[in-house]
Amino acid sequence: MATVTELRERLRRPLAAELAAGCQNRVVAGGVDRLLASSLGNPFPRVRELLGGYGDLSVPEREDVLKTALAELADSEKIKPARTPRPAARQAVPTAAPGERLPIDAPLSRLDTGPGGARKLQTLGLHTLRDVLHAYPHRHEDRRALPDLSDVEEGQKVTVEGRVVAKSRRSPRPGMLVIDVTLETPSGGRVKATWFNQPWVEKQLREGASLVLTGRVKKFGRSVQLGVEHHETLDNAQDSLSTGRIVGVYDAKDGISQEFLRRAAFRALGAAPLDDYLPAHWRRKYGVTDLADALWGLHFPSDETHLTRATSRLRFDEYLFLELRMLLQGEDSVLQGKRFQATGDDINRFEAALPFRFTNAQRRVLLEITDDMRGDQQMARLIQGDVGSGKTAVAACALYLAVRDGYQGALMAPTEILARQHYANLRGYLGQLDVRVGLLIGAMTPKDKLEMQTRIAQGEVDVVVGTQALIQENVRFDNLGLAVVDEEHRFGVQQRRRLLASRPDVLVMSATPIPRSLALTAYGDLELSIIDELPPGRTPIETKLLQDTHRVQAYGFVMRQIREGQQAFVVTALIEESETLELLAATQLAEDLKTILPEARIDLLHGRMSAAEKDHVMERFRAHEFDILVSTTVIEVGVDVPNATVMVIENAERFGLAQLHQLRGRVGRGHQQSYCVLIAGEHSQKTRKRLKIIEGSTDGFVIAEADLKLRGPGELRGTRQSGIPDLRLADLANDTEVIERARELAKHILAHDPRLEHPRLQYLRSELQNRSESVAYREVI
Template sequence: MSEMATVAELQERLRRPLAAELAGGCHDRVVAGGVEKLLSTPLAGPFPKVREVLSGYAGLDESARAVALREALTLLGSTGKTTRRAAAPAPTKMAPPQAAPGERLPLDAPAERLNTGPGGARKLSTLGLHTLRDVLHAYPHRHEDRRALPDLADVEEGQKVTVMGTVVSKFRRAPRPGMLILEIVLETPSGGRVKATWFNQPWVEKQLREGARLVLTGRAKKFGRQTQLSVEHMETVDKAEGSLSTRRIVGVYDAKEGISQEFLRKAAYKALEAAPLDDYLPAHWRRKYGLTDLGDALWGIHFPRDEAQLARAHGRLRFDEYLFLELRMLLQGEDAVLQGKRFEARGEDINKFEAALPFRFTNAQRRVLLEITDDMRSDQQMARLVQGDVGSGKTAVAACALYLAVRDGYQGALMAPTEILARQHYANLCGYLGQLDVRVGLLIGAMTPKAKLEMQTRIAEGDVDVVVGTQALIQENVQFDNLGLAVVDEEHRFGVQQRRRLLASRPDVLVMSATPIPRSLALTAYGDLELSIIDELPPGRTPIETKLIQDTARQQAYGFVMGQIRQGRQAYVVTALIEENENLELLAATQLADDLKTILPEARIDLLHGKMSAAEKDYVMERFRAHEFDILVSTTVIEVGVDVPNSTVMVIENAERFGLAQLHQLRGRVGRGSLQSYCVMIAGETSLKTRKRLKIIEGSTDGFVIAEADLKLRGPGEIRGTRQSGIPDLRLADLANDADIIEQARELAKHILANDPRLEHPRLQYLRSELQNRSSSVAYREVI
């Protein structure tokens, strides 16, 4: 048998299991030990490119495996002729043809069509980049200015620098078993020399040959006149890639091991060359908001000519992220912004309601009430979020809106997330509305079947004007006679489908939240709702005194708590967990309660923990409100909104483990009555950074100021349950500072949908297509 025949035979023996692996769904089970085991045998020896394409196969997801297999099978199909004895090739899905030079590709073209070299499509797939659009929008996470690399004489000790040069010598040392030190001397274009070091990174050695041109980034150390670099990042520079990696502002991308920055720059460059960069925003909108065109922005984010183009690119692409987010949110809420009820909302009725109150509205309450009544008078269905700090008077404003609905012959509903909160709202609304001849009812799960049926009958017959309840209000056997206004408290506690069942008869909708979040965050998290903020507290409230102490002063803190208890007051003690674990939570709560019983033998102490059912938690809170015990120990966040006016002290153990907004919410559980109240934060960690963060709470009682500080310190996190609501990752957005841009994007989104609710105009087809392709939600795509 000739040598060529032997290679062809090996080729066919390798091709068959790979084709079977592809046909079988890429589960890495066709060959014993997996595809990588197959590649380590002599069978794959003559095919180094196939081994390269399939390297790391076991660690890929199934889509990336399929891409790699198709590429490998293409290589095997062109290696040589099969022998006569070889079986006929199994049908395989061939890789799409690569783009010819200068050829334009559609944005949804597979990334395989970009000519990125052997294994290129597989590398892009491992990063989740499957189409041309994916590559275009995989922006660099930072940029380095390599137009003028630093003179080594000016580099300071510890400074992070990037240098470029040629390897003039190389050293390899193994001082002891298990340690490898690689060193090179790099000569920069100016003639300076820097020693670069790698510890235990043998895989970089093959790139450190003498004469290689490298770009290195790392921390500098100075030894007299000599500079040494502890290398954090390395790139090779050859003639083909040099213009993308040096002498310019260079993007640095998110990557994985084995995928170089040069490769990602090359892929981005080829994508930009092949992409049709037609703009989905018409020129008059770009002029109005001061935005550059899409082509300038995409070239500018990947390969900026200067700082000005990079700034233009950031501005445009951030705007686009928010625009598509707002369009998406508004379209998701499409069934909540159509024809609604139209109320008269007369001024004399507002005055009559306020006259019956034991207090006067604040200016902030009046402003928000004006925004609500403007919505109520409109034909469109109201969908408005009212935000306000603890004690700002949201419930009174909602009660006034419910009164206006009743005066116009409609029913109202207020839905709360828990039964204890529902009962509290019921008591408050009876106080506000009872003297105005408004019939208020309560419907919760704990009622007897007979009482529940009686209330359901009264609701259906219109014998109740305002109903307060929990999820019981959206059960199928609850029928309203004429529901006009629905108020939802702490909306984030409900699922989207739950809320929509309440809205089926198209009432106006008012959402209340006592969790202050920055305006920028509210506009993105609640993009389908208009926003009103009550940012003023009623006069005469006694501010809560807040004190930050170290855990060494814990004894004095609990001595103060005991002093309050002897005066007939009550206290909360809350502790944080290191990790979410119900068993540990129960253990931590029990241990803390036992410790306090030893420290404070006179005090009556009870426990609230995560293993309790909702009914058990409600029972404990009711007993606490009834003053059946003095101290409530909890490792769960105590229900937002639950009032225990006699509780005057909040002690927060391990305060450093909470976010600022959480601490503020916990502090708001006291000070619910006229008594002077206190919050004591006990910190177990004493770092300067921690103290500085906690001092923000100690020095401010404004929830919105605290929320802004929390956003800047911790980032947006998972807002409104982002996975549930479908909010995508914002790659360039800076929610702590982008409120103005979000306002503009929201304004444009509302303008677009007001004129064309389903984006059907021919001029908006490209925008519609881009919106659909940016959405990861199949259900959402069906909306438009």
């Protein structure tokens, strides 16, 4: 039987945790009133009197009576707050005394997690109190009313609670161990639970043990059997954390139980200060709860509403810190920039010289650009648009506005063939407006390079188009005002910054449609403009999905196009992340096609070629020196071959939808009807359903949204390599509004305090530093 001292401690601990959690009456299942109504309250009538009607009190009143009640308990026992000393020879860091508050970054050796507890948590990558608080459950189970097994269906996944009443073990065949347990549920029903080849669990399954089991139901007449996928043994002292409530399930390893992790989270929440880094007026404006409520609500929610409220706050925080980090890394958001006139008359003059009129989407994006150009801050804006949406014309207009104000402009492309293409386009747009356009690429002779560099330095060139040659040390601009970067993700950060050394306004163009939510995170240091409308009169590319059993018919169609004077791309998929195997597959495919289509002239493009060799092959293809280009996935984004009208993609199931759409965009550049043939080597319903999306849509943004939902952000545009951390609570497919609100607050914070130096932001700054994975980034602030 428990002593009065033990009962006093069992009462004091949840009351201290309730005080630490902000007096929200959520720490104890059923609330403080229910705790006091239990046998724990009987020996302490003064405490019961002080805390009577606790649930009806305001938060300040609760705090007052809790402090008084805890003092009463301490006085009755003469509890001293000092920690229990350890032998000096062991030099161990003492754990916190019950009720003692710990710094948020205290090592876990100071948190009472039991013998070896800190070491267990360290194997999960958790080293501080903060780590435990933010090691969120990956899912939650509702254990408030576990199901009646007579009502569940065959194959349904359920969680049940019960007591072991029988156990047996058997070996149906050599090397196989089956452990069967009969569990009696609180309602009196019985269920047979089975473990396969898990001998280590047997010692936890003693008769009389209380278990919580999760698994798939199998029914045999009136009897129910459970194939166990997860189980927990219940410690009576911890029942309130694992049953009778919504329970979090954590990522764990063998030997680390869910009960242990819940207990660690519970004690961390009770010991941590939980100071909120978002002031109350920001929380009210953005409709999020306070940090203490959120952390308690994610680990130990009182109900569904509490869990939703907690998840919303902590998801908002993930995006807020991501946006702050991106804006601080980019630095462009707080720099003084050029200030342009950017008049409507100049825009009209530029448009009048075009052979077409701007679409409404182009006009909208131009207004966003000119608003930035007229401002004091440096423009840093991303223009997103599908193939053929007119991004280059919009960028050319912005360059014209810069030149009209006496500045130079630059456009940097990732390859020489793209640079030449942009050079030809800009000369067409700007040449008749007396704008001098120059080209600077690595393939030029030393004499031509020197001449162009001299003209740039002396201001004799208004707009320079080039590759990385533009950021070499011997290139000096006379007065660079606007830099346009095409397909920015193809350049390194340092490369871009060298071009931006003189602080010009910046436009980044991307022909890779990605969802707005992903763009706001992948390009967090850039404002976002989307050209989501194609010019009128464009003929959509016809797309057809075929099984590989119809490959011969597909290439028969290709040959008919070739006989009519057209050309075709044939792309083969990456095989097992091996460039060597991919090259072999492409080479073999080219040889096979020479046999199938003996009339056709066929050549090959692959990743092992140098940049010069790739450019040479593409130039020959544009000049129609051969009919079919067999390629790996290295076809240059944005390259125009107007005479190419067919794109065949082999093993299309190996590509993401967004990548298929990009490859399809290599055709349809001329006036002829163009076609894309997807050849699928896998015939499953799932594959057909996915590929039918691209067969039925030519809208890159619709396709990108579908790709995000199917594949997740990590596989789109290499975002895991672009610095986006794992977002544990985020759902990029549905979080656009949350991201925009978090971005708005991040920009507001940095606009008023670019280095987070105000004392009110000390917690925010500290949290930002601790969430950063980059040492270099910590030096930014």
